[in-house]
Amino acid sequence: MKYLDEFRDGRLAETLSRAIAAETSGGRRYRLMEFCGGHTHAISRYGIEDLLPGTVHLVHGPGCPVCVLPVGRIDGAIHIAGRPGVILCTYGDVMRVPASNRVSLIKAKAQGLDVRMVYSILDALDVARRNPDRTVVFLAIGFETTTPPTALAVKAAEAEGIGNFLVYVNHVLTPAAIGSILEDGSGTGGGPAALDGIIGPAHVSAVIGTRPYEVFARDHRTPVVIAGFEPLDVMQAILMLVRQLNAGRHEVENEYTRAVTRDGNGKARELIAEVFELRSTFEWRGLGLVPFSALRLKEAYARFDAERRFEVPVVPVADNPACACGAIVRGLGKPTDCKLFGTACTPDDPMGSCMVSAEGACAAHWAYGRFRDRQGRTG
Amino acid sequence: MPHLDLRDGRVDLSHDDRVDLSHGGGGRAMARLIEDLFMAAFDNPLLAQRNDQAQFPVGAGRMAMTTDGYVISPLFFPGGDIGSLAVHGTINDIAMAGARPLYLSAAFILEEGLPLADLGRVVQSMAEASRKAGVPVVTGDTKVVEKGKGDGVFIVTAGVGMVPDGVMISGDRARPGDAVLLSGTIGDHGIAVMSVREGLDFGTSLLSDSAALHTLVADMVAAAPDIHCLRDPTRGGLAATLNELARQSGVGIVIEEDRIPIRPEVRGACELLGLDPLNIANEGKLVAIAAAADADRLLAALRAHPLGRDAAIIGRVVEDGHRFVQMKTSFGGARVVDWLSGEQLPRIC
Structure with missing residues (x-):
């Protein structure tokens, strides 16, 4: 299909995969958060992790609107x-x-x-x-x-x-959510996630532009690459982040130029x-x-x-204490770290919100990636 | 009193009448409806016996029997309607045993207020599908429920068929090393129906693939009698069918995304709606699992039939205690192909 197949091309993916492997051979670790559920979904659906070296860790962020709704x-x-x-x-x-x-x-x-x-x-x-x-x-x-x-x-x-x-x-x-994650301004005491870079939102950025992320790149010295939701977009953004980190840069770069401008x-x-x-x-x-x-x-x-x-009552309700959605949307935990994952909590009977939307980290891992768990590797 | 006139063997649908409770009341109105509409449309010697049941001789061997309820909304969709679907679906369930379908039954649950013209169209379409397939409707029933207690018309069909000697097709026979075949493009039916559903209507030239698959199956059985599994990927789509077979046989299945035929219109609609074509319903496709040595012969038989032109070998059966269905993506990665959870809900952004 025109304008889609070009961004899902397996041969280009292989080329990018080799480029990322070559750039990450120095032994350091790259912890990159994809903010958006759209990215989380693409990563799982296309099996992008299979194309990345073990030193690149993708951390799922809070960018699924259903997942962050209390x-x-x-x-x-x-x-x-x-x-x-x-x-x-x-x-x-x-x-x-x-x-x-x-x-x-x-x-x-x-x-x-x-x-x-x-x-x-x-x-x-x-x-x-x-x-x-x-x-x-x-x-x-x-x-x-x-x-x-x-x-x-x-x-x-x-x-x-x-x-x-x-x-x-x-x-x-x-931007408020990204700020909260980088600053731990939420008061939840979870501590800021140790992130080296951020794969920035696609569609959101088409509306707000890339300018709002500049403060994070500057003040938190964290590179941000705005990326589209197609799998090659994600691979390209990872390569761009790796290159920034290797060069010691922390800038906002735009991979998704076909839709996103600075303003x-x-x-x-x-x-x-x-x-x-x-x-x-x-x-x-x-x-x-x-x-x-x-x-x-x-x-x-x-x-x-x-x-x-x-006059809708605003009553804060605590999540199930065993549910790790809170830590997961902050990038502090993986779906498989949660005791409920795949046992008490499945897409058919979700306990936490991350298991509901196809863009939620837990639902994406369950639906597309759980075969990796038995091989001793987790998403 | 309805004006259902029989002229030249066809029901006159030009009147504006609707189903009312008297059509299910056991009186004259019901008798006329049955006589003028159902008997005329489905006309065949067994139905003409006018008994509470159809009686027919059977040969020695194994029979297959199935039943299915049809509640599709809307009743008419591009490429078919609830009537033809009720014939094709039940014939296909029989055919998935490798069996030759013989007879169908049909029960209609009509909602008060259904335009008789609509019922006429449904019944005519059903009769045509049955004639074309060579599988007559030999017994039936009609009930009417009050307005609001149905959705126009529900149809329940049952079917019986004979399994040829030496054919043993069952969902638990997939073995590691077997090949997985698919008879054609996936998602056509589900997307065609969605395209006309209220609140979602979008323009597409796509037609439902609704079709009776028994002649295709007969050709396959002739080419390779030892087919291990056959199943039509209806609700839940290809993903659900492969998971069912993996679970039933206690094996894993690995398919390749590149090999699965999907029409561009279906891919486009799925992109727009945030749906996965693997979860979309089909009504004229089948999945076959057979020994690798039989795969090429089966593929040739499929492709020689008009309903199997786009057939492909899409994967293989593997040993896997977890009974996962996995897919090698065109992108170069791997992922689970899971059952659908709940309704397939469109993503919101």
């Missing part, structure tokens, strides 16, 4: 869905995330709540148009990639005067700025409370805000 926010969504007349719409991945007492939106739906899976927030807006006597709430999650569509939908609802459409906003900010998508950023404002703090699963790391609707759009309308 239990309390799902409880909040179930609370909203239980209000009379409400139809709760959301993306498919979110439906299976376990909330308190092992309830999930999919289980709440089976118990009679009107929860619907949609492919786009615009579909939820359609549900609102078709059901004027109901209150339609969209559970919005995601990083800067899914935020502009939410802003667009809110503006469309305003322009059309759709009064029965609300958004439960859980949009979070990528990103100005229109999308303006749209976000027009509709949303920063929350002073927000809870992330694994990172704890991270200041200025999430968005909410501005006062001018308050009437579309489900949290303001329903």
Whole structure:
């Protein structure tokens, strides 16, 4: 398929693999975090680790929006869905995330709540148009990639005067999470992950550009290479990071030039700025409370805000103490370090959020990589 | 009273009538529906016996029997409909024993309010599929449920067939060293159906691969009678079928991504929706496992048949206590090919 096969070419992968092996022969270790779930998925799905030397360690980061959504926010969504007349719409991945007492939106739906899976927030807006006597709430999650569509939908609802459409906003900010991991500013006491470099977000960077990462490269002396989600993108980014580290450089480089510029998508950023404002703090699963790391609707759009309308309780809920999702999204642990992995926690019956989305570190390792475990190697 | 008129052996579908509870009530309306629609469409000597069951002689040997329920939504999709699917699916389940399918039964659960024209289209399509396959529907049943308690029409078909002497096909017969064959492109059916599903509709020229595979299987059995396993990768796709066979036989399977035929339209739709073609349903494909020595003969038999033109040897059976299905990726790595968890949900970014 055009524009895809070129980025999945096995022969080019072999060439890159040899180049990486040659550059990493000096005996040092390279701990590289792929921030995004899209990268985690590509690494597992294409078996990229088989093409890397043992000295290159890929550390999964927190970039799966489903994985970092804390239990309390799902409880909040179930609370909203239980209000009379409400139809709760959301993306498919979110439906299976376990909330308190092992309830999930999919289980709440089976118990009679009107929860619907949609492919786009615009579909939820359609549900609102078709059901004027109901209150339609969209559970919005995601990083800067899914935020502009939410802003667009809110503006469309305003322009059309759709009064029965609300958004439960859980949009979070990528740079804040990277900062939290590098600085350990979360207060969870896990200590900063020992990272040598970061494979930076693809789609997120298409929106926000590469500029927001420059502070990390400068202040934390950590190289960042923005990479696309195709497997050759990831291999190329690894090679670029290795070269930076070998040369003692720590810069922001852009491998994904076909989509990402230094300033990103100005229109999308303006749209976000027009509709949303920063929350002073927000809870992330694994990172704890991270200041200025999430968005909410501005006062001018308050009437579309489900949290303001329903007074959703914000109750922090502790994860299952045996669940290692927190350490995993911080890059402090591997899926196989978790006692629950593959036993009490599988994709069919997930305990932790990392096992839910295909982009979660645990689900990706379970679905694609677990055959390596029996060979004494772990992802 | 519905106006189902029989003209020149065809049901007149020009009226705007709908199924109501009287069509399942055992009275005259039901009798007319059965007579004018079902009996006319499926017309064959065994059905014409008009008994509560069909009676037929059987020869000596082993029979195969199967049943399957069809609840697909929407009822009509590019390349087929619930009626033809209900014929093909059950014939294929019989054929996967290497058996020659003989007879089908059909039970219809109709929802009050279903347009009779739609029912007519479904039944005609089903009758045509059955005639084309040479496997008659010899007994049936109709029930009507209240509006809201069904989804238009559900169909349950059962089938019986005869297994030829010397053929012993079973999911537990895969052995290390065996070859794994696939009869053609994967994912066509699932993507064609998704393309017309509410809330997802996208334009594609793709058609469902829904087809009866018994003549293809007959050619394969003639070419190499000792086929070890046959299975049609329907729900859960190729991934689920290979995992089932690996588990049943207590072996591992290694396939090669490069060798799996996938249409560009299917790959494109899967990219857009974040789906894996290996998990997408098929209704006219089969997986065969046989001794390596038989593989080339089977491949030739498959490719000589119109339903097996794109067939390929996609992998081999290996010894593996974990019974993993693994895939060598086109990229040069390896990964597990896992069962799907829950519904296949699109990724969000």
